[in-house]
Amino acid sequence: MQNLHKYLASEFEMKSLGDLKYFLGIEVARSKHETEMLDCKPIDTPSEQNHKLRLYPDQMSKKQKVVSMSSAEAEYRGMTQGVCELLWLRRLLRDLGFGPQKPIDLYCDNKVAIAIEHNLVQHDCTKHVEVDRHFVKEKLDAKIISFPFISSKYQLANVLMKAVSTTVFLNSLDKLGMRDIFAST
Template sequence: MGAVMRILRYLKVTPSKGLIFFKYGHTNVEGYTDVDWAVLVIGTRSTSRYFTFVDGNLITLRSKKQNIVSRSSAEAEYHGMAQGVCKLLWLRRLLGDLGFEPHKPIDLYCDNNAAIVIAYNLVQHDRTKHVEVDRYFIKEKLDAEIISFPFISFEYQLADVLTKVVSTSVFLNSLDKLGMRDIFTPT
């Protein structure tokens, strides 16, 4: 209830904020994913969060509690990456049906090097048996060059605004990158 009250207070003091969509002249699809791993002692399931962009415009954002309890941050991030890949594949199919299929691999930005290494390297058997299904699903999409996982430093990770407490300047910068602008400001 406290989180709901914070959201309502934010909406009350920012009535002029809105999402503005721009035409950038490309149909690039990209996503940002992040996970908060074992933040709460009660209910130790991690929460995955991701943003997806098409043509540089925010299309979806999601925050979802994972179905499993992860034993490491890399495992939690990897499950979050799998959820992000599913959403990006759905967007790719939708764009294809509309005649705008992307011609390059879709970037899913992740700030966890261990999860990225697991995605590219199937020879991690002893450490990743419990994420086997996600591993083969993601590896199949990597091999088909449908998706790629560039590393992104935490300073540029847009999904952090949903997973961590950030400073006011980082928060405002993230809002700008997400396309939230003052709708009453003259253009």
């Protein structure tokens, strides 16, 4: 990490902001001291699988900027955002002299969303994503990106967004390099 930091500092004007404190709205704490939670009951995962939320009229959630008519459409819109992020990373890598030689994989666990991109036939469920569809299709045809299917249990992002089994949760944390700082060694 120090070599990478030195290399980037020689190429770009930058400064170290120190240890991570917040990421995606999650506060990150590092401590060698007790948290005064010794009487708490431990659980295996942060949320319960298959838990049904009950919303009451006076407790409605925040209105979203985009309305999706189907889960496939919502997944596809997420894929489009992912493509935009990958294009930015691809340009950054190219500027650093590490231009990718093959398509960048954007793993997706929704077969319908992948099928939307590979099937040129117009479907009712895709009528709201046509602009996104043409943008992504152009990048797919140019072999800049590809959409390999990945099972939900191997999709690392799921651990940050939904309740998963204990096995999947712990496996994902390990792959993400996250460790329990309070666990005995």
